[in-house]
Amino acid sequence: MADVILDHVKKTFGKFTAVADADFHIRSGEFFTLLGPSGCGKTTTLRMIAGFSFPSSGEIRFDDWNVTTLSPDKRDIGMVFQNYALFPHLTIGENVAFGLKTRKVPKDEQKRRVAAALEKVHLGGYENRKVQEISGGQQQRVALARALVIEPTILLLDEPLSNLDAKLRDDTRSEIKRLQREMGITTIYVTHDQAEAMAVSDRILIMKNGVTQQLGTPYEVYYRPENRFVAEFIGKHTVLPAVIERAEGELCTVRLQEGSRLTGFKKHAASGVTYKEGETLLVALRPECIEPAAGREDNLLRGQVIHAEFTGMSANYLLDVAGTVLKATFVNHMPDPKSIGQSYGVHVPRERVYFLKGEA
Template identity: 50%
Template sequence: MSQTIDVELRQVRKTFGSNIVVDEFDLQIQEGECISFLGPSGCGKTTTLNMIAGFLEPDGGEIRIKGKRMNGVPSNKRELGMVFQTYSLFPHMTVAENVAYGLKLRKVPKAEVKQRVAKALELVKLPQVADRYPKQLSGGQRQRIAIARALVIEPSLLLLDEPLSNLDAKLREELREEIKRLHMETGVTTIFVTHDQEEALYLSDRIVVLSNGKVEQIGTPLEIYNRPATEFVHTFIGKSNKLPAVVEVQDGETLQLRADAGFKLQATAKGQKLTAGSAAHAYIRPEKLRLAVPGTNPLGANSAQGRVRQLSFLGAFAECDVEIGSATVTVRIQTIGEHAGLKPGDPVALIWHPEDVFVFPGEER
């Protein structure tokens, strides 16, 4: 059975003067999906959200919601719920009045308003604050009320623009769990804008990675993290060690490289076509590196001899910086077990698998 397409962007484009902010954006969002727009500041993610919401008009292309063309349709005619990073609650209204605001604009009967407001507050687990004013709430509570206000109108589409960015780390974690729970319970199609990769990985069915107004990749969190389409995606999502290198030979999907740091390594090409003698950037994530006793050199794996430079304790794990040749790479290790006694200056071997190395073309020298 085919999925219903709730939102469709066709070659959407937006410019401000000579600056192209969104360039030829194509996307289909299925009914009930949670999609994240992820990228650094200025990449076009909020501009795209504002075009979907009707706050900005695209300069080219088409936006469709529920099969209907939205170009030129005002935001109040799109039946959308919107949550901003600044909460945007009315300070002179109680929580219940804030949540009811959209329903009153739609002239919903009073009895139904009361019932739906109570249901929305139950949904965000804050029925006890109905009679309070926004200034009497914590930041996390205010953001949950903003979400309740967006959901109470029973929107066809929920838009969230950096809703967690004003909260501290612990509250952000709690609120993202709430947003995921609410999405599972309501099933409303959701677009979530964020620059925080962890939020996007946690919340999304699919992620749209943006850079300089262009789509770099669209995929599930697993695809984005484990099969990045571009060097930008790989470096923006997660942490990685970069090793400038030169390609010695490519034999089908097998690459032999010589790192500038002074050691050789193997990698799988993953579709890349590189020529012998060309510059390359090899990447390996900290969790894919393994520490071993000095001199270890297992068959079929990459290995290099090094020395511990620094250890950083991060709770459940630690990051160990290891010097190999002229490079320093970071290894993620458990804080208990065989490596618990490591200290700066200790000799170690590093081991990693060729399939865990990502290689992209480098700058010609």
């Protein structure tokens, strides 16, 4: 087990900055996820931790050990690459054994450990198959076995489930989490899927255009997003601009652009939000925080239904509220298919209103 420290790490390609200022401390044994949309710098960050590329500036340490410019084979890491990177001319067994061979592990022990690693990813007995003879999802699991077999102190996984079907994805996800817990490996996981990140991680680092947006537990990034990007990316918040009408005591009442008013608690806000009457801020509302109005007149929003769907567990609505699309999810609710185009009122409980800083 080892801590992984990125100390003001920057990576540029010519004039382009792929990673601006990665500065965080991953704790020993932690399941840590880098999350963000395509191109935000996740793979670039992981490759620097692995040693396949070096930072333009800053330092990377495993505990007190400065590994910034050390080659990958000297770092005791296991890595699953985004494109698996299996050796096509080797068998599955030889692929998995690769790291053991370079570490000069005796032949019989290699054999035993390869068999056990393949067993762990549900590919027991596949040793003699060729890479071309197995599916993409199976190749992805071979890549995982190859990373695990060396029992690394640090495990780096770049979208390791991207090519699996929904069922296998869920199974493999639980399996990775179980192995990580059992073996106590510091794990750095890359994904652009926020639900996947929420499900497996101790903490999540959210990135956009190479810049860290927020670092926190799944609970923190979901319930206390620090900015609009995190709010929309993680909690599927609808973000509406508003003007502060009253800010007294612990409450704040704002007026939305279409004229309706919402009251919320000042403390339910991102850091740095200030309350001054007449100033603008953003109101962020998660779909499941919204309820059918059912006769209520306070904290009421009215919009036109533009979409209604029933998923079994919930009914999802899209409402056009003065040009902004508001997402609402009701549990145990049967939508009326005739509701499209109709005016519909929704209520937002005070304790569910969340404030973000107004945009400059």
